[in-house]
Amino acid sequence: MERKVRVRFAPSPTGPLHIGGVRTALYNYLFARQQGGDMILRIEDTDSQRFVPGAEDYINEALAWLGIKIDEGVREGGKYGPYKQSERRDIYREHVKMLLDAGKAYIAFDTPEELEAARAAKANFQYDASTRGEMRNSLTMPKEEVDRLIADGHKYVVRFKIDSGRDVEVNDLIRGKVTINSSILDDKVLYKSADDLPTYHLANIVDDHLMEVSHVIRGEEWLPSAPLHVLLYEAFGWKDSMPEFVHLPLLLKPDGKGKLSKRDGDRLGFPVFPLEWHDPKSGEISSGYREKGYLPHAVVNFLALLGWNPGDDTEIMSMDELISKFSFAHCSRSGAKFDFEKGKWFNHKYLQEMPDNELTVLYKPVLEANGVDPNAFDDDYIARVISLVKGRINFVSDLWDQSKYFFTEPESYDEKAVKKRWSAEMPAIMKELIEVLKGIDDFSSAATEAIVLGWIADKGYHLGNVMNAFRLTVVGECKGPHMFDITELLGLDETVRRIERGIERIKLPE
RNA sequence: GGCGAUUUAGUGUAGUGGCCUAGCACGCCGCCCUCUCACGGCGGAAACUCGGGUUCGAGUCCCGGAUUCGCUACCA
Numbered sequence: 058m059e060r061k062v063r064v065r066f067a068p069s070p071t072g073p074l075h076i077g078g079v080r081t082a083l084y085n086y087l088f089a090r091q092q093g094g095d096m097i098l099r100i101e102d103t104d105s106q107r108f109v110p111g112a113e114d115y116i117n118e119a120l121a122w123l124g125i126k127i128d129e130g131v132r133e134g135g136k137y138g139p140y141k142q143s144e145r146r147d148i149y150r151e152h153v154k155m156l157l158d159a160g161k162a163y164i165a166f167d168t169p170e171e172l173e174a175a176r177a178a179k180a181n182f183q184y185d186a187s188t189r190g191e192m193r194n195s196l197t198m199p200k201e202e203v204d205r206l207i208a209d210g211h212k213y214v215v216r217f218k219i220d221s222g223r224d225v226e227v228n229d230l231i232r233g234k235v236t237i238n239s240s241i242l243d244d245k246v247l248y249k250s251a252d253d254l255p256t257y258h259l260a261n262i263v264d265d266h267l268m269e270v271s272h273v274i275r276g277e278e279w280l281p282s283a284p285l286h287v288l289l290y291e292a293f294g295w296k297d298s299m300p301e302f303v304h305l306p307l308l309l310k311p312d313g314k315g316k317l318s319k320r321d322g323d324r325l326g327f328p329v330f331p332l333e334w335h336d337p338k339s340g341e342i343s344s345g346y347r348e349k350g351y352l353p354h355a356v357v358n359f360l361a362l363l364g365w366n367p368g369d370d371t372e373i374m375s376m377d378e379l380i381s382k383f384s385f386a387h388c389s390r391s392g393a394k395f396d397f398e399k400g401k402w403f404n405h406k407y408l409q410e411m412p413d414n415e416l417t418v419l420y421k422p423v424l425e426a427n428g429v430d431p432n433a434f435d436d437d438y439i440a441r442v443i444s445l446v447k448g449r450i451n452f453v454s455d456l457w458d459q460s461k462y463f464f465t466e467p468e469s470y471d472e473k474a475v476k477k478r479w480s481a482e483m484p485a486i487m488k489e490l491i492e493v494l495k496g497i498d499d500f501s502s503a504a505t506e507a508i509v510l511g512w513i514a515d516k517g518y519h520l521g522n523v524m525n526a527f528r529l530t531v532v533g534e535c536k537g538p539h540m541f542d543i544t545e546l547l548g549l550d551e552t553v554r555r556i557e558r559g560i561e562r563i564k565l566p567e
Numbered sequence: 568g569g570c571g572a573u574u575u576a577g578u579g580u581a582g583u584g585g586c587c588u589a590g591c592a593c594g595c596c597g598c599c600c601u602c603u604c605a606c607g608g609c610g611g612a613a614a615c616u617c618g619g620g621u622u623c624g625a626g627u628c629c630c631g632g633a634u635u636c637g638c639u640a641c642c643a
Contacts (some may be wrong), residue, residue: 069643104642171642175568183639214641232572240637241570249641257643281571281638304572307636311578315636362592366580370591389580391573392636399579399593409606450607459605474603510602524602536604 060298062094066120066127067539068260070112073334075341077276077317079306080360084305085274086125086362087383091267097268098130100141101261103254110337119331123353124162124376129268137268142260147253152263152293153215153248161292162247165194166213171266183243184219184384207250215248215288217258223479225284230303230385237284239433256280262289263299274303277392278316303385306364307392317395317530319343326396331356350452352411355404363393368392373406395459401451408450413440421451427457431462438463441546447540459537463546466555469532470563474535478525486523487530498551502541509541530559 068074074082089096098120100113101517104135117132129135139145165184176182176448189196194216195203207213223239230304247259254556256261265273283302290299308317311325322329322343332344337503342491346356346409358374367374367382374382421431424439431439446459493512498504513523525535531552537543 067643071643101643107642165641167641172641183641189594212641216641217587229572235571237571243639246641250639256641275638277572278637278643286573306573309636363579368581370581372592393580394578402593445603449604478603479603513602521602528603532603534604535602538603538605540602
């Protein structure tokens with residue numbers, strides 16, 4: 058009971074780390090930190106067929122970006138290594154032998170073709186207690202033949218011998234007791250001689266035991282095989298030190314049905330990966346939250362709340378707050394549809410809290426990408442621009458659309474606005490405005506506003522029409538912050554230049 | 568098909584038998600603010616899967632149906 062909390066995140070390097078996997082990692086991390094425990098990163102590369110180069114680096118980089126710190130792992134080291142399953146072959150071989158010697162497992166020679174034939178012949182074929190007596194394995198064949206086959210280099214697998222008709226209980230920390238009858242379990246393959254590697258199930262149990270994992274926190278897709286895992290702990294005689302199980306609800310597609318998948322991102326236009334991923338084989342690029350302009354904290358906060366809540370209405374929480382408030386009792390049991398809009402809102406919130414000088418750093422590459430040399434402007438100028446428009450952005454990249462007129466004069470004028478606000482007398486009024494502006498000593502927002510508004514009132518002009526025409530010449534469209542905040546930043550010369558240019562270029566509607 | 572899990576507004580969720588004429592947030596709509604677009608403030612529409620029970624009383628407990636999801640590989 059008092060044992061140290063040790064959790065593990067155990068992804069397979071078969072591609073980029075999926076956002077659902079990120080959430081699993083996050084919950085592991087939150088729990089470990091809260092309990093003063095250890096967070097292990099184990100690479101489960103027991104499927105040599107599906108190995109993808111670069112995937113492991115991707116996992117490390119993604120977790121680092123999100124602030125999920127690993128205590129033990131391939132890079133971090135630790136006393137329980139190696140942390141990559143392909144480097145633990147000896148350990149697995151030894152444990153497979155233990156099971157074989159104890160009669161809890163057996164060797165099977167059935168080829169994939171033979172298994173396929175068996176499945177085709179029998180509607181619900183399952184390699185289990187009811188059928189293993191008819192298959193080619195060490196239970197049906199004389200020992201000499203088994204030895205000869207192995208000596209001749211025939212490929213075989215080791216299967217777990219599961220007794221039928223037993224109710225196996227799994228205690229899940231968020232779902233309670235789950236019972237499954239062992240008859241529905243098949244004799245799972247534990248080890249493949251072809252590549253001298255165990256399958257997930259065996260490696261998982263052996264590693265969790267040897268690494269003294271206290272809590273197995275993983276996705277719900279593992280719930281059906283949890284009883285098998287319990288049986289394996291029993292077979293090894295490790296039942297007493299078996300970890301606690303926690304099966305997290307899945308992240309579902311926002312629209313239709315099923316688990317959130319790689320394709321959904323492309324289809325619905327939002328990332329399902331933390332970082333952009335370049336597929337080494339197909340060359341295909343999948344978008345990532347980082348590259349889309351998400352702040353790592355926003356992603357973490359958003360993900361934390363997909364399947365868990367703090368028990369009150371708090372939504373914006375720092376990593377430390379998440380750590381202190383996290384609990385399995387407040388995890389939901391059903392899958393959560395991925396709500397991309399809410400994700401944007403979190404990013405918006407975090408962007409608002411970010412100091413302008415930090416946003417300035419992030420904005421410069423965006424400016425550059427839009428053909429503006431950021432070095433042509435003071436950092437202070439950029440920061441002031443940002444402070445004026447940041448309330449309306451969800452991403453750093455939105456800053457461009459909201460503030461480009463601070464960096465480059467309008468190239469065109471919004472048609473609808475022209476139609477509504479530009480009229481025959483406007484050029485003359487704008488010329489008057491230029492003179493008014495030129496007569497102002499203090500071009501600050503408040504002073505300019507007082508003078509210009511006074512002039513409009515004296516002349517009896519229509520405030521909305523004049524101001525919007527003014528805005529049209531300076532901004533190019535009728536949007537943006539307070540007009541005189543814009544002109545203060547732009548300065549008298551630039552403001553006048555733009556009005557002149559507007560007078561020249563804006564054509565009367567019709 | 569079998570097995571398991573699951574079920575509160577469009578979405579994420581609060582709710583642990585009376586405090587629920589069901590709260591919060593995203594999204595949506597409206598109003599206010601206002602030179603514009605946003606932001607912000609205020610307000611609105613919108614939900615307990617169905618049927619039986621138990622109980623003085625059920626969103627909350629029990630049974631059954633339905634739903635959705637997952638698993639059912641020599642993948643994890």
